[in-house]
Amino acid sequence: MVSKNVKLMQGNEACVEGALAAGMKFFAGYPITPSTEIAELSAQKLPRVGGKFIQMEDEIAGMAATIGGALAGLKSMTATSGPGFSLKQENIGYAMLTEIPCVIVDVQRGGPSTGLPTAPSQSDVMQAKWGTHGDHPVIALTPSSIRETYDLTIQAFNFAEKYRTPVFLMLDEIIGHMREKIEIPDPSDIEIFDRVTPEENEKGSYKAYDNSLEVPKMAAFGEGFRFHVTGLMHDEFGFPKNDTKVTEVLMSRIMGKIDNNLDDIILYDEYYTEDMDLLILSYGGTARSVLSAVREAQRAGKKVGVFKAKTLWPFPEKRVKELSKTVNKIIVAEMNLGQYFYEVDRVAGKNCEVSLLGKANGEPITPTEVLNKIEEVL
Amino acid sequence: MAVASKLIENNFRMNRLPHIWCPGCGHGIIMRGIAEAIEKLGYDKQKVCIISGIGCSSRAPGYMDFNTLHTTHGRALAFATGVKLANPDLKVIVISGDGDATAIGGNHLIHAARRNIDITTIIFNNNIYGMTGGQYSPTTPHGELGTTAPYGNVDNVFDICRLAEGAGATYVARGTVYHAKQLEKNIENALENKGFSIVEGISICPTYYGRKNRKGDAAEMMMNLKDTTLDKKVAAKLPPEKVEGKLIIGEFVNKTYPEFCEEYHKVVDKFMKED
Numbered sequence: 001m002v003s004k005n006v007k008l009m010q011g012n013e014a015c016v017e018g019a020l021a022a023g024m025k026f027f028a029g030y031p032i033t034p035s036t037e038i039a040e041l042s043a044q045k046l047p048r049v050g051g052k053f054i055q056m057e058d059e060i061a062g063m064a065a066t067i068g069g070a071l072a073g074l075k076s077m078t079a080t081s082g083p084g085f086s087l088k089q090e091n092i093g094y095a096m097l098t099e100i101p102c103v104i105v106d107v108q109r110g111g112p113s114t115g116l117p118t119a120p121s122q123s124d125v126m127q128a129k130w131g132t133h134g135d136h137p138v139i140a141l142t143p144s145s146i147r148e149t150y151d152l153t154i155q156a157f158n159f160a161e162k163y164r165t166p167v168f169l170m171l172d173e174i175i176g177h178m179r180e181k182i183e184i185p186d187p188s189d190i191e192i193f194d195r196v197t198p199e200e201n202e203k204g205s206y207k208a209y210d211n212s213l214e215v216p217k218m219a220a221f222g223e224g225f226r227f228h229v230t231g232l233m234h235d236e237f238g239f240p241k242n243d244t245k246v247t248e249v250l251m252s253r254i255m256g257k258i259d260n261n262l263d264d265i266i267l268y269d270e271y272y273t274e275d276m277d278l279l280i281l282s283y284g285g286t287a288r289s290v291l292s293a294v295r296e297a298q299r300a301g302k303k304v305g306v307f308k309a310k311t312l313w314p315f316p317e318k319r320v321k322e323l324s325k326t327v328n329k330i331i332v333a334e335m336n337l338g339q340y341f342y343e344v345d346r347v348a349g350k351n352c353e354v355s356l357l358g359k360a361n362g363e364p365i366t367p368t369e370v371l372n373k374i375e376e377v378l
Numbered sequence: 379m380a381v382a383s384k385l386i387e388n389n390f391r392m393n394r395l396p397h398i399w400c401p402g403c404g405h406g407i408i409m410r411g412i413a414e415a416i417e418k419l420g421y422d423k424q425k426v427c428i429i430s431g432i433g434c435s436s437r438a439p440g441y442m443d444f445n446t447l448h449t450t451h452g453r454a455l456a457f458a459t460g461v462k463l464a465n466p467d468l469k470v471i472v473i474s475g476d477g478d479a480t481a482i483g484g485n486h487l488i489h490a491a492r493r494n495i496d497i498t499t500i501i502f503n504n505n506i507y508g509m510t511g512g513q514y515s516p517t518t519p520h521g522e523l524g525t526t527a528p529y530g531n532v533d534n535v536f537d538i539c540r541l542a543e544g545a546g547a548t549y550v551a552r553g554t555v556y557h558a559k560q561l562e563k564n565i566e567n568a569l570e571n572k573g574f575s576i577v578e579g580i581s582i583c584p585t586y587y588g589r590k591n592r593k594g595d596a597a598e599m600m601m602n603l604k605d606t607t608l609d610k611k612v613a614a615k616l617p618p619e620k621v622e623g624k625l626i627i628g629e630f631v632n633k634t635y636p637e638f639c640e641e642y643h644k645v646v647d648k649f650m651k652e653d
Contacts, residue, residue: 026464047646052463057489061456068460094450221445221461222468224424228440230448239440
């Protein structure tokens with residue numbers, strides 16, 4: 001019998017274990033509840049694998065140093081929560097335009113402002129999409145269990161490396177602090193993607209932003225490629241260009257590298273969706289209450305299905321649209337006052353009635369509340 | 379086109395020149411000083427990283443043929459900290475302006491100094507925000523004019539060198555673009571210090587600061603630097619009344635103290651062995 005590696009683990013801990021399995025070698029951050037364990041465990045574990053941890057002077061610096069670590073060639077991560085997520089936004093946009101792979105974990109708590117530091121929420125969903133200024137490509141993943149946290153952290157690194165872009169891992173305080181049994185997969189079963197790097201013979205002609213490639217190759221500083229990186233619009237060599245054509249080509253490539261790969265990036269799970277009258281769309285910690293309630297509704301003979309988003313952004317538009325044509329009603333359950341709801345309504349609203357089960361008082365949405373909502377709309 | 383000097387050919391991206399700075403701007407003198415120092419010290423250009431923030435001075439790395447990173451406003455030192463810790467074999471230089479380094483980036487400046495991380499910071503101090511058209515900065519003297527101080531600046535100035543010294547920098551010097559050779563020597567010494575080094579290069583901005591405050595043309599502003607500064611060693615021998623009101627230039631700190639990346643690597647060495 002093969003011995004299984006089974007542990008009792010907290011979500012924040014599973015995030016760090018997943019990051020290490022993905023090859024994280026650099027972490028820069030700033031303490032903030034409820035994400036702090038991610039920094040603490042990174043500080044403890046990184047030097048043991050030859051990696052680097054640094055606690056920076058503020059959230060902005062944490063993001064900046066994370067980008068710096070990635071440019072020096074290491075797989076880099078930072079972790080934060082709402083207020084810190086706000087502070088990091090300018091440098092996140094910098095990483096998006098300069099195409100620096102890194103992972104940003106946001107363990108969501110009640111907001112706005114300092115809000116409810118120790119209570120769960122899912123109220124940074126729209127901030128993940130639109131938090132930094134300008135049009136920009138976004139990948140945001142969200143887990144609803146400890147094992148999924150482990151897996152999606154690896155996935156976040158893989159997407160970051162594959163698409164040369166920052167990737168958000170959106171936890172909520174429920175998932176971040178919950179403890180659950182987790183079976184750690186064997187390293188040989190884990191697929192790891194490493195950034196594509198230029199060849200030796202490209203020295204001297206290396207284009208850090210080669211537009212003939214969907215995702216340009218990425219050299220690290222110090223490897224002999226001597227390229228330039230700027231947050232200004234730039235040409236293929238990375239030099240600033242105040243030019244509409246150059247801007248158009250660059251913007252369409254960085255948006256396209258996500259938009260052209262939706263089937264690869266969009267992850268979700270479905271339950272009971274083959275035959276249903278009502279669909280509940282949920283994600284993260286809230287999806288657990290939804291699943292529990294729907295199993296009970298199913299036992300009572302109600303045809304209720306569940307769509308659990310694991311990729312929040314890009315929005316799983318194609319599948320949500322398909323499903324919206326098979327039901328009369330959709331409920332969006334989320335720990336905020338209606339964020340993903342608007343996106344679902346935009347896509348599904350023409351085909352069925354979309355309603356919100358939202359809550360933003362620091363308490364999780366309970367299975368009872370979901371059941372009551374099912375009663376109300378059915 | 380005139381034939382460029384070997385220094386320019388060896389250290390600059392010829393296809394990126396000419397630079398965007400105004401006629402009479404002092405920044406080119408400091409940028410050249412950095413190149414002179416790097417060349418003199420014989421650093422491998424593949425291992426040199428030059429990192430900047432936002433503003434006139436922060437455009438310098440784009441012209442320089444090294445690993446170069448033009449970051450967000452004020453954050454160059456935070457990016458540089460990540461680069462240096464991730465790969466301590468790199469020689470990391472930060473170029474920043476007075477507003478970039480001491481206003482929006484002030485927190486990163488004092489903390490990089492406190493850590494004594496091996497980064498050499500060169501501040502191009504022209505006493506004004508030039509890129510945005512002449513607003514007062516933390517080094518615009520009290521009473522002087524800026525577009526946002528139309529009735530005279532009521533703020534007080536930072537003494538960048540004393541700030542850096544107080545925060546823990548292990549090499550601190552001030553020079554001016556008039557005293558170009560001396561400034562170059564300061565940069566060289568800063569680069570050779572294993573720890574956080576800062577060189578405040580007093581520059582001139584004839585276009586905004588100079589014009590607004592009737593300081594004359596670039597040549598007059600250069601002469602003014604000559605007349606209003608005193609070398610630290612010279613000042614030490616003069617009576618106080620001859621020193622008052624003068625800007626002191628020279629080396630203020632040059633000491634040895636454990637460097638951040640080396641200290642972190644001791645932790646890595648110790649705990650990697652244990653596992």
